Amino acid sequence: MTISQAGQTGRTGEVFDIGYRNYEGPREGRPRARRTVYKEGIRIALGIGRGGWAKIMPWAFIVAAAIPALVLALIAGTVDRLTGGLGDEVIDLPSHGDYYGIASIIFLIFAAAVGPELLCPDRRDRVINLYLVRPITGTDYILARWAAFLTIMTLVAWLPQFVLLAGLALGAENPATYIQDNWADIPRFLASGFTLALYVTGISLAVASFTTRRAYAAAFIIGIFVISLPFAEGLSSDIGGKVGQYLSLLNFSQIPLLMNDIIFNEENLATEDTLATQLPKLTQIAWYAFMTIGPFLLMWRRYWKITP
Amino acid sequence: MGAVTTLLAARNLQKVYGDVIALAGINFEVSEGVTGLLGANGAGKSTAIKLFLGLIKPTSGTAEVLGVDAASTVEIRARLGYMPEHDCLPGNVSAAEFLTHMAELSGLPPNYARSRAADTLRHVGLFEERYRAMGGYSTGMKQRVKLAQTLVHDPVLVLLDEPTAGLDPGGREEMLTLIKRTGDEFGISLMLSSHLMGDIERTCETIIVLDAGRVVEVGPVTSFTEETEAIAVEVDENREELITALKERGVEPLIDGSSIVIEGVIGDQYDLIRDALVAANAPLRRMAPRRHELTEIFERNGE
Numbered sequence: 001m002t003i004s005q006a007g008q009t010g011r012t013g014e015v016f017d018i019g020y021r022n023y024e025g026p027r028e029g030r031p032r033a034r035r036t037v038y039k040e041g042i043r044i045a046l047g048i049g050r051g052g053w054a055k056i057m058p059w060a061f062i063v064a065a066a067i068p069a070l071v072l073a074l075i076a077g078t079v080d081r082l083t084g085g086l087g088d089e090v091i092d093l094p095s096h097g098d099y100y101g102i103a104s105i106i107f108l109i110f111a112a113a114v115g116p117e118l119l120c121p122d123r124r125d126r127v128i129n130l131y132l133v134r135p136i137t138g139t140d141y142i143l144a145r146w147a148a149f150l151t152i153m154t155l156v157a158w159l160p161q162f163v164l165l166a167g168l169a170l171g172a173e174n175p176a177t178y179i180q181d182n183w184a185d186i187p188r189f190l191a192s193g194f195t196l197a198l199y200v201t202g203i204s205l206a207v208a209s210f211t212t213r214r215a216y217a218a219a220f221i222i223g224i225f226v227i228s229l230p231f232a233e234g235l236s237s238d239i240g241g242k243v244g245q246y247l248s249l250l251n252f253s254q255i256p257l258l259m260n261d262i263i264f265n266e267e268n269l270a271t272e273d274t275l276a277t278q279l280p281k282l283t284q285i286a287w288y289a290f291m292t293i294g295p296f297l298l299m300w301r302r303y304w305k306i307t308p
Numbered sequence: 309m310g311a312v313t314t315l316l317a318a319r320n321l322q323k324v325y326g327d328v329i330a331l332a333g334i335n336f337e338v339s340e341g342v343t344g345l346l347g348a349n350g351a352g353k354s355t356a357i358k359l360f361l362g363l364i365k366p367t368s369g370t371a372e373v374l375g376v377d378a379a380s381t382v383e384i385r386a387r388l389g390y391m392p393e394h395d396c397l398p399g400n401v402s403a404a405e406f407l408t409h410m411a412e413l414s415g416l417p418p419n420y421a422r423s424r425a426a427d428t429l430r431h432v433g434l435f436e437e438r439y440r441a442m443g444g445y446s447t448g449m450k451q452r453v454k455l456a457q458t459l460v461h462d463p464v465l466v467l468l469d470e471p472t473a474g475l476d477p478g479g480r481e482e483m484l485t486l487i488k489r490t491g492d493e494f495g496i497s498l499m500l501s502s503h504l505m506g507d508i509e510r511t512c513e514t515i516i517v518l519d520a521g522r523v524v525e526v527g528p529v530t531s532f533t534e535e536t537e538a539i540a541v542e543v544d545e546n547r548e549e550l551i552t553a554l555k556e557r558g559v560e561p562l563i564d565g566s567s568i569v570i571e572g573v574i575g576d577q578y579d580l581i582r583d584a585l586v587a588a589n590a591p592l593r594r595m596a597p598r599r600h601e602l603t604e605i606f607e608r609n610g611e
Contacts, residue, residue, distance in 0.1 A: 020493060020494040022462050022495070023420070027386055027414075030386075032412060032415045033412075033413050033415060036409065036412040036413050050401075125396065125398045125399070126392075126396040127398050129394075130390075130396050130410060134410075134413045135384075135385045
């Protein structure tokens with residue numbers, strides 16, 4: 001209503017200071033607090049509610065992780081036409097089992113760049129002190145953040161596999177028959193994607209729990225993966241034998257790929273020359289478990305007794 | 309929560325860090341209203357607050373909050389607010405979003421949290437600025453957001469740790485007014501930890517004085533600042549002449565800063581002071597019963 005209209009109708013507005021009102025709505029306590037930390041972790045990881053720059057990095061990585069799958073899917077869709085129906089015989093297209101071998105470096109960099117954002121700023125800005133005086137403990141906080149990043153990493157790992165599946169299915173003569181024949185790949189890539197996510201989430205957040213600077217954490221995590229690759233592979237191939245196989249386990253970027261091979265029951269493109277694949281599967285699984293549970297416990301211990 | 313009148317209770321509360329006794333088995337209770345926790349640095353104020361928030365466990369004794377042992381549960385913190393002394397705000401988030409998040413962390417569902425955040429920012433005078441990133445706020449505005457995050461979930465009791473630290477005189481005045489308003493108008497009880505007596509005197513009804521981990525005084529602020537039997541006289545000029553005139557009339561004045569203090573004033577002495585003022589030709593600025601000052605608590609206990 002405009003002022004003139006108000007004058008014509010004789011109605012005028014009044015502003016009242018209603019003063020302070022007590023809150024009488026529901027209070028959901030600790031469960032709500034835990035969900036809030038989890039939800040905020042998801043938002044931070046995707047840059048939601050943050051400025052433009054905070055969104056660019058995670059979404060750029062998500063797109064980058066999906067691009068190889070998209071390219072493979074497009075090739076799969078056109079290969080038969082290009083080869084006159086001899087697609088499978090002419091080109092050996094990478095499968096679901098090969099995908100993480102091709103793109104795992106993107107997931108590792110994503111975890112290094114985005115993971116620390118969930119922990120470092122809270123300690124650097126000391127916002128953590130306001131979290132811990134609310135109805136949550138340090139353990140609640142770190143578990144919720146860990147679960148949030150694991151969720152994101154898992155979804156980011158699964159997304160390109162679904163893109164690849166769609167491409168392979170649509171490229172086949174009969175998509176329904178393709179799915180029927182290859183359905184077992186779905187639980188395999190879901191499991192493999194989850195083991196990759198579990199591994200990189202643990203390492204990323206464990207390193208982030210030791211510094212307030214995101215850049216230091218990111219550099220350290222990338223350093224672990226990049227330096228360990230030539231070091232472990234070079235040393236293991238020089239020494240060879242059983243010792244070489246064990247030294248090969250120190251290639252930290254390969255550890256989730258060993259699980260990938262076990263899940264798909266075949267070697268992928270990235271582990272063809274890795275000596276660790278010759279070790280007993282139980283040893284490989286134990287090493288993966290150690291490298292996943294260890295960082296998790298380290299991270300948890302950092303927040304277990306934290307006080308403002 | 310029921311009708312809890314004792315909000316905080318320290319019962320033989322002791323906290324020892326290695327060889328250092330931070331709190332030496334103290335006892336006190338805090339009821340509704342605004343209570344000041346006064347003490348020098350290292351007196352044990354922050355340790356006491358951490359114990360009441362359940363962030364650390366006592367060596368012995370209990371810290372009860374709203375009738376519950378603070379060390380036994382974190383759920384009780386949903387009814388408490390805490391404002392730390394240091395900076396604790398993320399610079400890249402708006403005040404509205406931050407407060408909504410803090411309300412949800414205290415257990416409020418998202419819709420209620422958003423509404424409470426806007427209301428609370430209005431009460432602390434930041435409604436117009438609520439969508440700006442807090443990195444661009446002044447120190448005073450940041451302090452107000454810090455206070456707002458303690459109120460957003462409508463707590464029963466708010467613990468403030470040195471709330472005027474780092475503020476200029478204008479900002480300090482605003483913060484003290486806001487604290488007083490929170491206690492008087494919002495009906496929220498507060499415990500204010502400070503080493504500044506002026507802050508405590510200005511805002512609090514009750515005072516607990518800590519010194520080296522021990523409670524040295526507890527009681528209403530007025531009992532420490534009540535009138536004495538002395539009269540304080542302040543004049544604009546001819547101060548020395550007035551002192552001489554008083555002495556000539558058999559009165560032995562004491563000097564206390566800018567005041568001339570005459571102790572044990574009864575009956576005729578008021579006439580003597582009047583006559584001395586006239587004789588000294590000293591323009592009277594102020595003449596009033598002298599009050600005790602909180603500083604005397606420490607002087608008394610230091611003796």
